[in-house]
Amino acid sequence: MQSNYIGDQVRIFALRSSTAYLGEQLNKLTKEAASGEVADLGLRLQGDTVVLNNLENRIALIEQYEKNTQDAGFALKWQQQVLTAASDSSVEFANKVLTLPQAYDPVAVDELVQEAAEKFSIIVDQLNRDVSGRYAFSGQNVSERPLRSPNDIIGKMSEIVGQATSADEIFQKISVWFDTETNGEGFDGFAYNGASENNIRFSIAEGETVNIGISAIDPEIKNMLKGLAIAALADHVDLGDDNVEIGRLLKNGAREIWNNEVNLIQRISAIGAAQEEVERGEVRNAAVLSELTTARNDIRRVDLYETSSAILETESQLRNLYLLTARISSLSLADYLR
Template identity: 20%
Template sequence: MKTSFVSNLAVQNAMRLTIQQQQAEMLNLQKELTTGRHADVGLTLGATTSRSLNLQRELARMNSLTSTNSIVNQRLSASQEALETMASAAQKVRDTLVTFKGNDSADKLAIQKTEIDSALSLFTSAANTSFNGEFLFSGINSDVKPLADYNSAATSTAKAAFNTALSTYMAAQVPPLTSMDQFSVAQMQDFITTVVEPMYTGAQWDANWSDASNQNMTSRISTSEVVESSTNVNTTGVRMFALASVIASELMDKGVTSEVRNAIGEAAIDYVEQGITGIDAERSKLGVAEARVKKANDSLAAQIKLVTTHIGDIEGIDEEAASTRINLLKTQLETSYTLTSRIQQLSLLNFL
């Protein structure tokens, strides 16, 4: 019979290694219980790991779209509020023109001019609304204030251009017009339609009024949908409102005859009606974009739920089994600690 000797140090080291392994396993199990997925997905899933990674990338992409859609929604909502203010300003100009129609009193004409100038300033302020550091109505030129303030100074570019156009037209008549009361109805109508209107429908609009781009901002709201998420001040509605406000403010309180004043008022009402129609069209267009974003978000939410469930099926753990295993490891560790403590107390000195 052969006797083998095992030192208590060797037993201690073996026990210490066992304890370290059990502690590492317990940490992984606790991590799995917290996250609901395997601690080492690659080790557990093996060849099917690529499928899990593809689903994770798809989930991240959809979550990113949801986040950007939130910003798009906020931009569209802010644009709608600004357009509502602009529409109210246009309604105010129309109501003022209708209310004071046929009046030649200097006091009433002064009130009318004040009301129209106030509405124009309100309109301009709303058109220059910014959100998150970007101007809403600048198109893709979102870092530039889109619309000039006509009444900001007597020397504003738009005002100077109008005054030059008026004086040039008067001087070109045969015989030249030396005062506003010399305008005939036909001449005033000709001045408005052939001189002033092209200043608002043509290239002079960009030179005198607008720094906005005609190209609106676009946003991807789903894997297959892209929408225009902004508008700009180069639309017909804005141009026609500005035209109506300017001719009403600049001409109606001048010393023109009643017939000429009525012709100016009729033209201004017609232009402001076109402006209101154009602004409402932009509101409708942005409303359609809002509806599309909402539908895209609903679809993304359903897809995210489906993909999340699928990932859970692949990477998920059996929480009950993990809890049971943790309790078993705790018991084994406590036993190991007890044995280790007893082994450390073994000494020949205790038996001498």
Template identity: 30%
Template sequence: MSAISFGDMAASLRNMRMTAQVKQDLDRYNYEVASGEKYDLAEAVSGDFAPLASIERALRTLSSYDTAIQEASLFATAMQTSFESVSTHVEELSSTLMTASTNADATSVSVAASDARTRFDAVVSTLNTRIGDRSLLSGTATGKTSLISADDMMADLLTAVSGATTVEDVGIIVDDWFMSAGGGYETVAYQGSANALSPFSLGEDETVRMDITALDEAVRETLKGLALASLVDEGVFENDVSAQASLLRSSGEALMGAQSGLADLQARVGSVEARIEEASLANTAMTYSYETAKSEIISADAYESASMLTQTETQLQLMYTLTARMSQLSLADYL
């Protein structure tokens, strides 16, 4: 019985086709080993990309929420830090002012008043803190600085109390300037909006509000207390140490009263920070779940891919070796 064999041309074509297939397999396993993902996703999902598309869409949504959460966290942290700084100034200065008013000597009064003026500048600067291009305490007018400068505020206050002759008169004028609706603080000092900042989105149907502005009563009480003592440093009752000491006492008492309000503000911001942290943890957990589900669909078996890569490389080397040997065959070798 005669054997049927391939002709030279057919054998050559067959070898070319096999070599191309092995090279394609080599590319496939190289990709899977390097990326950890399956080379042919269509085969992996049996042609149905709907589940994978749904997962990708969910991950993009969670990523956008993560960005919003980070922004809200940064805003809340900056606000908390600002109020902590203001609270520290108030706590330290209030005791200094009470001591100076009790001593009632020119040196103590002068030193305490100078300290108050310096801290007044620092507190106004802190309340004007911005994150990027957004003001913390300006409400919806985030592009505007919350307050005018401490120097400008003090200049307006000096004009307001210029006709006052008693400590009580100064106290009433300053209280009216800071605390009354339509007073100097609202019309001159505050540059933001009366409308609170829009809520931050933390997730689907979940938002958090940071609606504190420099119009808050605790902020105004704090600035009023600082301003009373700062007026002494600006020369109010310059020749009456007793009156200046009395004004320092009023300032110290106002600041002591403002501490509880500042503590409330810090507690409100702390509550917001806690909600943001919870949202962040939930978002991270959801992202992990979707990433795991996606990985189960697209990830290649690392061990299997590495084994097949080694096998394919060996097969390709063998084919090249056989081809090289066959190319060296000649009729003279058989004669």
């Protein structure tokens, strides 16, 4: 009788092992049905994961390109906004000055001087704006604020002018200071804190890069600042309340702005072209990423019909095992002897 008892225990153990195995299979199949992806990817690929790894690596690369296009697009958008607003504002001011009548009205002249100082201050502050931890007009040195404060710049210009009492002399001295680029003696050395090198290239797609570098001492920007600064300086120099000389200084500054406007517009257009490159990169990345993701998903995807059939079959096998296990477990000695 002992051998029969041991044999029954072995059968029960075997049934329980089968039940556990089928339970695991059912859990795996249920997860596959819920996620739509195969649970045992290694078994699906039979250990050959090279293709899948290549797909994953390319997907990660394209996702980095997408991040680069977002960063580049954000920087270019800010540059476009700042320079467009600066161009519109400075040209509006220049037009007002250049259309002044020869008989300068003291009130109008004073208002224009104050307007020049206000516009100069606003534009410098915009160029100095920190956008997401980066200064967009500092060349490669994006961690450094590009320009000193408007007051510092105007104060330095007042020192350079010294005892000059004519608009032409003041204009000449300030022009030389702005145009001097060596030995740290000019505007660049005093007012600019960024890097002279502004080549900042972003990889935005496979085989495509875009340069987003720009600095506040690029000629198109510096000449606009020079024009406004010269006009604003009229409130900080001694011209003996001579409205004619003050008006002449205003017009000297306005002509600098006007003569530079074409160059500034071309620079703004170049930024717009870079934005278009970034947009094309975004479209290309989206298309490639869609293809790669589809290919990866095809490898991982399960056949939901086959999975559902397997679930039903496994559930049926489990029910049969439960019934058989219950019958053996409740078998009495009298039932066994019959």
